[in-house]
Amino acid sequence: MNVTLLHRLRTELDQRSVTTGLRRDLVVSSPQGPTLGVDGETLVNFAANDYLGLAEHPDVLDAAQRALREMGLGVSAGRVLCGTRAVHGELEAAIAELVGADDAVLYGSCFDANLGLFDALLGPQDVVLSDALNHASLIDGIRLSRAERHVFAHADLDELERRLAESAHARHRLIVTDGVFSMDGDIAALPQLSELAQRYDAVLVVDDSHATGVLGATGAGTAEHFGLAGRVDVLTGTLGKALGGGAGGFVAGPRAIVETLRQVSRPYIFTNAMAPTLAVAALTAIRIARARPDLRERLAAKTTWLRGALRDLGYDVPPGEHPIIPVMLREGSAARDVAAALRRDGVLVFALSHPVVPVGEERIRVQVSAAHTADQLEHAAAAFGRARSVLVGR
Template structure:
């Protein structure tokens, strides 16, 4: 082993240990759902992206079990070799129907989808204009492309327009934004972004990972939420949040965009195909998300109730109506201390601190599910009330 490399890594790990600390993975047990097992205890789970409660849906699980017996565990080839099954095309068609696009293409994750889009569609004569709070996968995907890059401050449309005007020489200008920003739970100003894209003949791309299945009357996402169906040129999303919590991601859009990605997108070409049982489960989840609006209604009611309860307890809750509820606990280790107190009270949440969020913007991110019962939400509110003792001692 190279001693120089190991010495540097150990030194940097020691510095991180003395500063923000080292992250470690929490080991949980049991099926994903409104509760989760941790160290032999059952905790109310406010830390997952299972927005519609489909991770444990019996219809989906039954479909996956049948597919596992009929099609086996997985595939040992990419889609361009012998890895494509009929279910992949069915799922792509189902996703396209859900989000209102001409076509869709599956990836192993939305991270891979975002890595594969920019380099495939753009070149050195193009420019990407990216919101400053975009997801890491978008940032990394932009870095892999040869297109020029411009970053505008989060939701600062004046700065975005200035960048658009200054890049008039570009062949294509592509505006990219999260549909819902995962740290704040705020929704992109899609109406204004669409207007700017039209004014400057720009391409509009949205990562709708936290909106697909959640926003809009049929769960189509951010565009449907604002009544702007058909306004997004390139849409990416995940099957691993509201749509059943399985693996997989997708790109949806015009058939020419999707076909181009099928031909040249490296993460699509050089990755094994999605396991057929997971594709079967995802297709069942897509159909349920579209056909059972009562799940979104229950999710909205649960979110509104818990937002109000936390506000009544005196917590600073960022405004919004998405099931991501940021509870601001600014400064030092306060967010971590409150999260630890909540776990002691039977509630699982996670504290977010620098570098995940800026210093001074520490918070607990609460995530609500349609599957949470009234009793579970009451327990969570009571736990937050008791955890205020941590605030009193700070």
């Protein structure tokens, strides 16, 4: 092995260990849910994306178990070979119906969907305008395309409009944004973005991974939340968060776009199809999510309560309504120290620091689930209250 490469990597790892610390995967010993088994103890779980509590829903688990017995574990082939099962088409149709699109196409993850979208549709004659806080998968997917790329400051509609005006030369212009931004839980200004897209004849692309199943009367996401159903041109999303927590992603939109992706999108063509067991589980989760608006109502009420409780304790919690609650602790290791104190008190959260968020924007991200009980929410609030002791003297 090349000694120079190994030496450089070891040196960089040593530096990272000193500055931000090295990440270590948390090994969980229980199913996903409002509590988790970790290192022989049970922790109240505020670190997952299981917003509706469907990851352990008995109907989802029963459907997956039946599918495993009937269809096996996986397909060992891509969709374009012999990997397609009837449930894949059923799931795509259910996704399209949920979000109000003509059609949808499945991928192994939303990361794959975002990697495969832009290169399939765009060329060097096109321009992509991307929000500065977009998810890494959007950033990487845009980079893989041959389109001209511009980043506008987060939620800065004035800068976006200037960029749109300056790119009149483009064959196509795409405005790309998260529906809900995963670090802050803030919701994109979709009405204004949609108006700009229409005025400048641009295509609006929204990654709704943290909104699908969560926002809107039926869980259709950000567009439904704003009463703008049908106003998003292309929607990407995941089945691995609110919709059962398994795996899989999708692109939904006009039939011509979806069919183009089936023909030329590399992550769709050159990888195994989604396991039928996971597809059945996700299809079941979608049906439950649409039929159970009370889950979203319960989630909203619990989120509002915990946001208020954390603010009452003196924490810096930005305004918002999404179940992602950022608790800002911008003082060096403060976020890590508070997260460690919460862990000792039986609450699982994670501190986010550079490079995940900018230096000076460190925070703990708290994620609420409809499955959390009132006792669990109160325990978390009390633990945050006790954890303030580690901030004394800072």
